[in-house]
Amino acid sequence: MVRALFVGRFQPLHRGHEEVIKWILSRHDELVIAIGSANESFTLRNPFTVGERIEMLHSMLKELNLVNRALYCAVPDTKGDSALWYAYVREQCPSFDIAYTNDEFTKLCLEYGGIKVLNTPFFNKEVYSGTRIRELMAAGDRSWQGFVATGVLPILSRINAEDRVRRIVQK
Secondary structure (H helix, E strand, C coil): CCEEEEEECCCCCEHHHHHHHHHHHCCCCEEEEEECCCCCCCCCCCCCCHHHHHHHHHHHHHHCCCHHHEEEEECCCCCCCHHHHHHHHHHHCCCCCEEECCCHHHHHHHHHCCCCEECCCCCCCCCCCHHHHHHHHHHCCHHHHHCECCCCHHHHHHCCHHHHHHHHHHC
16 A cells, blocks of 8 residues: 655645645555645735645545545644754654655655655646635635635635635735
């Protein structure tokens, strides 16, 4: 059995993330989903809490019938201290055999720790982008709702995500 790791901020969890998760699970038995920047919330880059992001992931995986193949962990930022970040990943996350990322910092840190790291394909990156979704939310453009992952919209609605993002931009 091979368990993979996928690191993301999921701000919010969008259809690109969903496709990557399905792609990884088509190749491996289990997936550890590491929620990065876990110590940051209520900022323009990271408006959602780690708990809210766990809810988004759980809801998506439940609707896709994949919840029994995924584990979660939360990893804080270290502001560029790579050795410390790798230590957090090893301490905070369940064990894994291989990692997937397209982020060069993440790749360097994991490789430094002796982990084999592969890239994932991009799934419509210009459309499925957390930055773009947050910009649409801030502008009150409801088209963002079509870009979030399966099962995520009710959670974002419940926490009034669009209003939160708009207020963060205004402050």
